[in-house]
Amino acid sequence: MLHPFISGNKFRKMKYNLLQAKIEKQETFLTFGGAYSNHIAAAAYAGKEQGFKTIGVIRGDELGDKIDKNPTLRFARECGMQFEFVNREAYRQKTDPDFIANLRKKFGSFYLVPEGGTNQYAIKGCEEILTDEDSVFDFICCAVGTGGTISGLINSALPHQKVLGFPALKVDFLKDETPMNKFSSNLIEKSVPDDLRQMTTLPEEIRKFATNENWELITDYHFGGYGKVDEELIQFINQFYKKTQVPLDPIYTGKMVFGVMDLIQKNYFPKNAKILLIHTGGLQGIQGMNALLKSKNKTLIET
Numbered sequence: 001m002l003h004p005f006i007s008g009n010k011f012r013k014m015k016y017n018l019l020q021a022k023i024e025k026q027e028t029f030l031t032f033g034g035a036y037s038n039h040i041a042a043a044a045y046a047g048k049e050q051g052f053k054t055i056g057v058i059r060g061d062e063l064g065d066k067i068d069k070n071p072t073l074r075f076a077r078e079c080g081m082q083f084e085f086v087n088r089e090a091y092r093q094k095t096d097p098d099f100i101a102n103l104r105k106k107f108g109s110f111y112l113v114p115e116g117g118t119n120q121y122a123i124k125g126c127e128e129i130l131t132d133e134d135s136v137f138d139f140i141c142c143a144v145g146t147g148g149t150i151s152g153l154i155n156s157a158l159p160h161q162k163v164l165g166f167p168a169l170k171v172d173f174l175k176d177e178t179p180m181n182k183f184s185s186n187l188i189e190k191s192v193p194d195d196l197r198q199m200t201t202l203p204e205e206i207r208k209f210a211t212n213e214n215w216e217l218i219t220d221y222h223f224g225g226y227g228k229v230d231e232e233l234i235q236f237i238n239q240f241y242k243k244t245q246v247p248l249d250p251i252y253t254g255k256m257v258f259g260v261m262d263l264i265q266k267n268y269f270p271k272n273a274k275i276l277l278i279h280t281g282g283l284q285g286i287q288g289m290n291a292l293l294k295s296k297n298k299t300l301i302e303t
Helices: 008-025 038-050 071-078 099-108 120-127 130-135 150-158 202-209 231-244 255-265 283-293
Strands: 029-033 053-059 082-086 138-145 163-165 215-217 275-276
Touching: 008 038, 008 120, 008 150, 029 038, 029 099, 038 053, 038 071, 053 120, 071 082, 071 283, 082 099, 120 130, 120 150, 138 150, 150 163, 150 215, 163 255, 202 215, 202 255, 231 255, 255 275
Parallel strands: 029 053, 053 082, 138 163, 138 275, 163 215
Antiparallel strands: none
């Protein structure tokens, strides 16, 4: 484990952004996220640890009086993060210069990191995930959200290695020929983070940062879409934990591990192939998912 709170890929994405913020002599770190955002939780703790004030622009103005009921926001507040709750329509303007200018008028100078944390500094950090010891592996597998982590893996993988990404989104959103902005809003899941909604296509986003072609997206293991789970996935996560004592989050890594195991059973990989699975963290989200599962009288994720 890299860090107990800034876990998995978030540690990598934060590393060079924090260094850049210090180079720019910024004292405040501002970023964006939803109600159960791994990124918000990680940014809040990173700011506390590194001496930055942190501001989280949170999607959903109805959440302002529900912080105590939300484990992610409660944790971020305990780390000292200040919140700016905005409605969903306003949140979609978060990359607009006028929107950012208004934030600067309200909060003063700050270092800005996009929702999900993916930018050039995040990619640089994710390029450090693989080490010399990993050269023995033939396949590198990871979950995919905004494409930042897989881009770093692609750039650092060796010529004989293939990187497999397991997106958390529905397959329709991933097709090169079908840009997201052509979908009507009622087809886009309400739970999908806005940084994912506003992308053109996931492959195009990856190609913005990736310098190699040694990768493929495996799009059959989203379990209905972003944030969606079913009994089969929950049972798999619990059985995997019992066997290995390795917890899996249900949004990203759990789906990826399920997919890899299924592909092994289907003989997708060559005989004697060595496969490396990248655990990208996100375990803080289990508490929120369990609250939802409990409200529906469903099986809970064991931790």
